[in-house]
Amino acid sequence: MTTRIGVVTFPGSLDDADALRAVRIAGGEPVTLWHRDTDLHQVDAVVLPGGFSYGDYLRCGAIARFSPVMGTVIEQARAGMPVLGICNGFQVLCESHLLPGALTRNDHLHFVCRDQRLTVENADTAWTRDYSAGQEITVPLKNGEGGYVADERTLDELEAEGRVVVRYLDGNPNGSRRDIAGITNAAGNVVGLMPHPEHAVETLTGPTTEGLPFFTSVLKQLVNA
């Protein structure tokens, strides 16, 4: 039985097709989910893709957080279903309070698109088991509001509990506190990151294929579960 991974399309989602492709290349069964739909169609995990949901007007991810589908996603995530938020998806997860903190305007005020080196610090989440802790990878980064912020206590807590999943290497691209590129919840099923692993799954179109393990990790986790 193949594992069904849902990818939500909000109005303004842009990297949904890429996330579906990454799921397929990883060997999963990609399932399209629609923002107005509260039913998750028996998926085993959900990806919230990159883009500008609802134009990212007001704040990135703020309007998407209140869409019907997110009601169910939040409920299921709390019950342990793996959820990955990429870029805009990460912003939605923060706005939903499934992950702490928030993402703010890049400190240099420009949109930045570049190939970003990262260290995978936590290789023990639903989405990172196929990496080894400390592994260095390069995947695309592209955003205008990717600066991760949280209060000091939250940051300390994230560090102490090993919940920083990926960290920027070779220079902080956006002013993120403590070079944080992605984090997880305490249970390790919900992960959000600004860089785009779904754009690094084919040598032809990506800088590397080092984003693929995000998608293979969750498939293994679900098969073993």
Add this chain to the structure above:
Amino acid sequence: MTLDTVKHAAGTPDAPQPWAELGLKENEYEQIREILGRRPTGAELAMYSVMWSEHCSYKSSKVHLKQFGEKAPASEAMLVGIGEQAGVVDVGQGYAVTFKVESHNHPSYVEPYQGAATGIGGIVRDIIAMGARPVAVMDPLRFGAADHPDTRRVLPGVVAGIGGYGNCLGLPNIGGEVVFDACYQGNPLVNALCVGVMKHEDIHLAKASGVGNKVILYGARTGGDGIGGASILASETFDSTKPSKRPAVQVGDPFQEKLLIECTLEAFAEELVVGIQDLGAAGLSCATSELASNGTGGMRVELDDVPLRDTTLSPEEILMSESQERMCAVVEPSKVDRFLAICEKWDVTATVIGEVTDGDRLEIFWHGEQIVDVPPRTVAHDGPVYERPMARPDWLDALRADAAEALARPQDGDALRAQVLRLVGSPNQADKSWITAQYDRYVLGNTVLSQPEDSGMIRVDEETNLGVAVSTDGNGRYAKLDPYAGAQLALAESYRNVAATGAKPLAVTDCLNFPSPEDPAGMWQFAEACRGLADACQVLGTPVTGGNVSLYNQTGDVAIHPTPVVGVLGVIDDVTRRTPMAFAEEGQLLYLLGDTREELGGSAWSQVVHDHLGGRPPAVDLERERLLAEILISASRDGMIDAAHDLSDGGLVQAVVESCLRGGAGARLVTPDGLDPFVFLFSESQGRAVVSVPRSEELRFTDMCGARGLPATRIGVVDGDAVELQGQFSLPLGELRSVWEATIPDLFA
């Protein structure tokens, strides 16, 4: 104020009308009265004035543009010819591609962010209206002097606007140009190109046929944006002494446009659409008259049904409004409900505003009264056409006599080295990644090549790896010296860039940015460029599928360089065979393809080192370009070369430096016999490229070049971490990189 109805107009033939303020000439106003057999109503006058503006009617350029059709080479690739919103090209496997470049020059000077953003928005809607899914954008840009304070205002705003709109729309930016020259100071050129892909059976055309079919306006509500913008902004010289002419600026909503793309494509997929038209310049005036003019019947529109953002708008203003992110579709009555449901799914406002009638008139009603009753062709297609006087500029001979070949040259290796560094660090030749890093090049996951590669390349089919490549080029300095040759050189460079990546050039789009057509010298430049481009397209077998003309690019009497920008589209059967530009493999052999002559007129070297523009541009040899392209394509297909980079402004040394920095490997070069090192490095002779050949392929490659008669000269080897010219100088990559990368951020960050 009483409503100026058709009846009222007929009864008040002598009422004064502001035709001059609306940009019409007296003879044009008389022509309108003749067509209608009475004076036009206010709404009719608004429609004619905006549709007969230079921007919409091409009244000065039409007679010259005709050549693109008349001289079009026979090409099996053309599915829809020039004349539709954008031409359609067959790229094989049942796929068709449409692409077009358009200008948004004046609005981008007034309000750089929104001007550039809505430029992207407009060209993308053109592509959707053909039934294609937009897959990539490009942005050829030209600004005033890099160190001028106003460039600091305009460039960051334009770049942010293009990024802000394109990124939010989810279209990868795969290339463009950034050129600085004082001639663009008060008149930057912001051109935008979009590429779309569809299946052959999905081609849609703008026409309203079928009596009783409904006209549906969908997308954003109509507001007071850019009223008169099309006619006043684009047709009259931009004159800073008349601030009152500054029109309201349109604000773009890329999110709304993303929804328009999705709902339009869904409606196409369900075959709900008979005809479709985007709303661009001249808004509803343009959409209704063009749809009706292209169709078989007439059209009746109830203006009261147009959803408004600003309820105080007059009917004339509603007709002229250039509110962005709107489209107009013609739909059979039985399919209207389904069409509206799709719009509802995507949160897009959609309203039936009229229907196709069995008459031959476009009739528009407001509050139950008829305010427009016109033959639609007279508005949309049969506008005035001018054969404007032309005169070869009197300064041209003196300019051409001032040859760049006579300029002082570097006398030794140290001087060469210093000038290479100056060239590489000059704003036009420096690294543009501070700009291109603000653009998403990854979205959609099909970008095979993007900046700084010679052309952008997009995978069209994931199963077969079919792809397309596009490049845009133009050199205003060459065109100033010789507009006929300049247009051909723009085409040649773009064609060469496409071939350098391994794709076969198929078709051309162009954006002709020129000064005032009312100046005989400007008109002559325009005519020469059109003739040059049409002639060259004939030789290269690449038809012009569409494009855009932007005239009146001048500030007062100061005209821009004539700047034809040419986009070439190519096809590649297997994108995994693409040729990148990076020299990366130590030990590979560097070959220079083509002939190098002493050609420095209009060159980057003459600009950077001597601030000079004079003489003649490099010679055009289109047969050579064609041969070079064939070699580059064969070599890519058969795996004979690992890298290729075309030679253009800056000559050989610029190309080698770029390829070395891209791959992180150095090059040891030897000046070929019979060439002077300076000419070897800086000449801008055309029809050339530099390639990196694995040693195992050398024989096969040189045999092929020999057999086909293309000069191929071994000029060195990929090696070390410096660019070295034997016996002259060595430049460490680190030093080159820091000079090359610093310039643009130092100016604009």
Add this chain to the structure above:
Amino acid sequence: MARVVVDVMLKPEILDPQGQAVQRALPRLGFEGITDVRQGKRFELDVEGPVDDAALARVREMAETFLANTVIEDFTVRVEAAGPQEGAPA
């Protein structure tokens, strides 16, 4: 019809790169003596019916749950005379 204004500002401890960029630019433009700049958002809401305590409470809830992200932002709510925004000084 009444207008309620919601002002949203980043909390003082959160870095405000936009405000900083403005502040850095001012001396270059010849404006001295501005010791700090913060940039926030202003929402003008046109409210149907009377702006009584109940209505204001609703707007406050709207601000708290939606218009502001209270993880990083503070907000204030106040009533303003409706009507068009005062024009820019010529």
Add this chain to the structure above:
Amino acid sequence: MARVVVDVMLKPEILDPQGQAVQRALPRLGFEGITDVRQGKRFELDVEGPVDDAALARVREMAETFLANTVIEDFTVRVEAAGPQEGAPA
């Protein structure tokens, strides 16, 4: 030290996609009765020295030439009691 506030709003005739997006979202969140939303910017400037007419004139010039883009935006300038921004109601 005094605080001067500059409010910048899009001119009424200019499309405000941000405000529209907020307004469209409100009913979905259960907030009814908001007939229009416009979103603008708020700048808080801390000014050295007295905020007299001369100082205000300078801020107005700053707003006109820099903080607002008067092609599409209007602005207002006013003095506000300095001190930290009033906290959000808990």
